Amino acid sequence: MRLLIMGAPGAGKGTQASRIAARYDIPAISTGSIFRDNLANGTELGLKVKAIMDAGELVSDEITDAIVADRLDQDDAAHGWLLDGYPRNLHQVSALDEVLDETGTTIDAVLSLLVDEDAVVERLLKRAEIEGRSDDNEATIRNRMQVYAAETEPLLETYRDRGLLVEVDGMGQVDDVTEAIVEALDDFLAED
Numbered sequence: 001m002r003l004l005i006m007g008a009p010g011a012g013k014g015t016q017a018s019r020i021a022a023r024y025d026i027p028a029i030s031t032g033s034i035f036r037d038n039l040a041n042g043t044e045l046g047l048k049v050k051a052i053m054d055a056g057e058l059v060s061d062e063i064t065d066a067i068v069a070d071r072l073d074q075d076d077a078a079h080g081w082l083l084d085g086y087p088r089n090l091h092q093v094s095a096l097d098e099v100l101d102e103t104g105t106t107i108d109a110v111l112s113l114l115v116d117e118d119a120v121v122e123r124l125l126k127r128a129e130i131e132g133r134s135d136d137n138e139a140t141i142r143n144r145m146q147v148y149a150a151e152t153e154p155l156l157e158t159y160r161d162r163g164l165l166v167e168v169d170g171m172g173q174v175d176d177v178t179e180a181i182v183e184a185l186d187d188f189l190a191e192d
């Protein structure tokens, strides 16, 4: 099973991604987490992306595409994966298409978590207090929202046109959202 999960920053993608991935026994691969791990470990990559992440901008496609291609090539991803936070613009959609073409694989579904923007800004500010993420201050959050609206949200139409989009209300309790995702996904996959 090969899945994407999309949604505005703070939509709860990471939490849901882990749960859905566990259910389908596939790795959840989050580009944001990969970058954050590199930041925390002070790697060369971490140093390179820190300022970009702190500003709420997107890391270059060159860096991001290479990281994803490399990660998808690892053994645990041979039979499926759930990508969280990638692709984030049209260029990355094409880069992912190339990886899929090379491996003769396809995406099974694209999950879209629908949320209310004001509510997620509040959610992110709360997370900032708890997790202390350096890209969770208000200015960065607002910028991440803008970058999402300008660059990433249009991808939903791309995947809708491909008949892959599965939309789920992301505003409820975490367990309820997980249940709604699983139900919507199982229904969608049964249609094929």
Ligand code: AMP
Pocket: 009, 031, 032, 033, 035, 052, 053, 056, 057, 058, 059, 060, 064, 084, 085, 086, 087, 088, 092, 135, 144
């Ligand atoms: P996330 O945890 O998915 O919200 O990602 C946190 C930050 O990592 C983003 O604000 C970007 O700076 C960077 N990032 C994550 N995924 C990507 C991507 N696909 N392309 C470019 N930058 C990304």
